[in-house]
Amino acid sequence: MIWAGLLIFILFISAYMRLPLLVWSLTLAAGMFTLHIFSDFDPSSKYLLWIVLGAILIPLNFKPLRLNLFSRAIYKVMKKLMPTISQTEQEALDAGDVWWEAELFSGKPDFSFLKSLPKPVLTDEEQAFLDGPVEEFCGMLDDWQITHEDYDLAPEAWQFAKDNGFFSLIIPKQYGGLDYSAYCHSQVVMKIGSRSGSAGVTVMVPNSLGPGKLLMTYGTEEQKNYYLPRLAKGIEIPCFGLTGPDAGSDAGAMPDTGVVCYGSYEGEDKVLGIRLNFAKRYITLAPVATILGIAFKLHDPDHLIGDKDDCGITLALIKRETEGIEIGKRHFPVNHSFMNGPIRGKDVFIPLTSIIGGVDYVGKGWAMLMECLGDGRAISLPALGTAASKMGARYTGAYSRIRQQFHTPIGYFEGVEEALAEIAGQAYAIDAARSMVAVALDTGAVPSVISAIVKYQVMERMRTVLNHAMDIHGGHGICMGPHNHLARPYQLIPVGITVEGANILTRTMIVFGQGAMRSHPFLLKEVKAVHNEDERQGVKDFDNALFAHMGFIISNVVRSFWFGISFAKLVTTPGDKNTQYYYQQLVKMSSAFAFISDICVGVLGGSLKRREKISGRLADALANMYIITAVLKHYENQGSNREDLPLLHWACQDALFNVQTALKGITKNLPVPILGAICNSIIFPFTKPYQRPSDALGHKVARLTLNPSETLNRLSDGIYNSNDKDDATGRIDHAFNLVMKTDELQHKLRDAYKNGRLTSRDRDVYEEAKDKNIITGSEYVLLIETDQAIQNAIKVDEFSFKDWKIETP
Structure with a gap:
């Protein structure tokens, strides 16, 4: 029994370490030789084992024999079963680059690649553009006037955008463009989008969905020389x-x-x-x-x-x-x-x-x-989604601090706190996802699969953020008008969800359908081999890919089971005591994802394209692993601040739970139930290891939105902040700052009321407190100013019938 265990252990270690077939075979033969010398098996049993071992290892390692015994027959079957790939599908597969998603598909991600990615940074010129023309442009925008009165940007805003190169962010300088980085492009669209969604879309389209990028990449010299300078100057729209x-x-x-x-x-x-x-x-x-x-x-x-x-x-x-x-x-x-x-x-x-x-x-x-046109998926739309999410986090938190019910800020109620936690946690994850894909583009990659992931994940998470924000604002968010900062972004949700590949399509068909074929280590090689017109070469290529693929599957089964029973605690990964756990779980889920992906491809074959619920869950798993990666990188890029840890923990735990939910959903819905049960027991031998973020963690995250801090500044960094006390957002910021400034005074007044020194409530208490010398005259003035600021911040717009502009057909 000990010797049998030794052989099994050798097989287990070989599979876990992904040893090459020849090395694995020699290791197994060495173990068999040791068993032969030292075990007390009878000679006939030993020789029988050698015969069985030889019958397996010799054909596997002697390629001509393996090819004729196994590969050729399987090749012919696959050639009949393999669905044809349309021209548009093939062109989609060929577009862009394989990037970090390939590591997630590998079951053994190489974190040195992640560590090698630079931080997203702006040049001095780019920062000056954001601080100067973009800031000035945002100050020119009145979103209520744009959307309700003029139904267009003001003529001076259009002209300012043209004169300052807003439509030439990506055009090379030799043609008169700004030629800014993808990260700067994202920052510009995000800042403008935080002021006005209509203006954000107007600026984003020429820089992503317009023909500028097509001309730069494919245009003739004559086309480039004529059109690009005209596009850069805004002569052509x-x-x-x-x-x-x-x-x-x-x-x-x-x-x-x-x-x-x-x-x-x-x-x-x-x-x-x-x-x-x-x-x-x-x-x-x-x-x-x-x-x-x-x-x-x-x-x-x-x-x-x-x-x-x-x-x-x-x-x-x-x-x-x-x-x-x-x-x-x-x-x-x-x-x-x-x-x-x-x-x-x-x-x-x-x-x-x-x-x-x-x-x-x-x-x-x-x-x-x-x-x-992947820039629309990778840069523009995620930038708009991030803008709305950062706005939701900053101003919903501030509103929840200044708005009171029962003499208590509504943000202190657990129901509101629960929503605030998700707003902040999702905003952090969204910003991380946006930043990382921008870095990919700036390093020269064209990550088509990751771009699709970021587009659909950012927009879905933005929807969650704005839904919660609207719930918390209540009637304040519903009543439209120039002082409502939330309703227009809320209305814009379907645009982000729909354009550049509707999210349903992106999730169920593009991410895994394209990602599996492009990013899987062997699947595309097998498909190309089967479709190779030179059958002789096709069989050889298929043989190489097939047996490497089989070893890959065996390895992922072993690794998934080991990580399941060990909780991946023994895996060596980067990270400190706060982040290493998430790196380890990422390795675990990567192996599980690779294993389940191969099961789905093997069981469903070409019908997987039509099994969109399964494909969508695979996309969810892959996307949430990307989110974990991006969050870890984002945390490190921002300086690994301990104050940001609640956001890191919330975002990673939420994403891990989503990966688990997706994989369990797949195993439960495989067409062969017993196979699904076996797969589930391999990956999750102890039922559900991941849980949603706890209430205690959610409390910490929510409190980050209710108090000014560097963490809150980082969370909302890059959006437009107005200093106008009567602006839709400026009035909330002004009231929030005053509320925090008078917080100790309010505690002082409450204590005095509890002790019987004050009898008045609400606004009358300020006068009484001043008369009784509980507060000074200057403190009284500050409290009155704060109260007026709060009332200004929470008021909603009112219209007379004659002022209510309604367009008639």
Whole structure:
């Protein structure tokens, strides 16, 4: 029994350490040799064991034999079962880079990569831009006037943005742009978005969803030299049209077409070009755009530019004044006033020089979009979501401190405290996720999967933050008006959830569907091998990937079980006494995730694409592991301040619980129940090791929002703060500061009331306290000023019928 245990131990250690097959085989053979020499087994049993061992190890290690005995047959079966990959799917898979998600898929993340990432920093020029033009621009914005009265930014705001390069954050300096970092880009959009969502969207679109990035990456020299300086100076306002009435997420269903033909253009006849017919909607900046980027399917029936009839999705730039363009009407997206509307084109003729990148890029449009427009997912939308979340944390906390019920700040009630804790914890996680992906872009990576994760996670968490904030503000948040800082961000939630890949689609199809194929160590290699037209080479490649994959699965089973029974306490990871536990649990969950991912792929095969509930849970697990990583990195980047530990603990514990919930949901819903039960017992042998953040921890987190501190400043850093005492947010800050300044005086008055020295309550007590010399005259003035500031902060707007502006059809 001891010797059998020794062999099992050798197998266990080999699998845990992921030894190469040959090393693993030699180690096992050495163990068998030791057993042969020293055990008291009878000779026939020993020789039988050698025969069994040889029958297994020799075919596994002798590749030609292994290939003919196993791999070729499996290859043929997989070739029949493997679903085809569409062109748009393939282009999505090829877009961007594999980044940190590959480490999470590995089951054994390399934290040295994480440690090597630089801190997000601004250059002196970028900081000056934020402190100067961006600050001034925010001061020009009146969101109530924008959204309720003018339905547009003021003309001077538009001009200021153009004159100061707000639409050229990403354009290189050689073309007149600012050429700022991705992190600065994020900070700019976040600050503007904290002042006005409509203004934030207006600035973000030319820097992410517009054709600028496409021109920089793929444009011809002539296109770059003409358009980029004009975009940088705001002479041209861009938009990009992809979505239409009949095609949203499914680009393959796009009915918009272009046909290569000859036509007339700007006075010239017999110009070789494209005749377009298209209908687009939901296009931001379309009503005011002067240059339109359009995606369409190109056809060349007369083979004027090549030998294909159907050339594929192609991108082109069209001038607004081109004949056949219908543009200018507006949509009205959830009471926000950023320009958004439809574009239609009927028999629009453009020259071939209008194709972005020229004829060489015909049919490559989807790949170009996947490669370039990820900035919307990685930078712009997360920046807007972070702005709303930071605002929610700072001003809901302040409001909860100044607003009283039963002579007690409402933030001290446990029901409100519970919501405040989630607001602050989610805001911290959101900022961490946003910052880390910006650093990825600044280091030259194009992390398409992480970008999708950040977009959907930030927006969903922002929804949670603003829902809680609205609950706490109550009627104060409901009553619209110039003094309401919360209602417009609350209304904007569906925009962030919907655009750049609706969150339902992103979660259930993109994150794991694309992430598994791109980031898994072996899956893409197996798929490519199966689809290799050279079958001989395909079988060889498949053999290499298949057996490496099998070893990977065995290793993750062993590692998951060991981490489950040891709670990953023995894993060597970075971190100090406050953070090492989370690094260890990240290793544990990475192994479990890799194991469960392979089970799902193996059991469900190609149908996994259609099993969106399973795929969505896998996406949740992967996304929350990224959140843990980002939070740990964020905490260290900000100086590992002990005062921030409650936020770190809350965010990491919440994310671990979410990973656990996702993985348990998968094992419970596998089509083979017994397999799900076995997988669950391997990963979680002691039921549920992770719990939601405790009430005690939530109390600490909530209190961070109720008192001024450096932690609160870090949590809300980067948003616009108004010094105007009558501003929507400035009045809350002013009252909050005065409440904290008079806190000791209020305690003094309460003690005097309890002791019978004061008999009055509410505002009358100040006069009585002054008359009885309990407070000084200056303290009395300060208390009255504080009371007036509180009343100003908690009041809501009122309108007469004649002042209530209602647009009639």
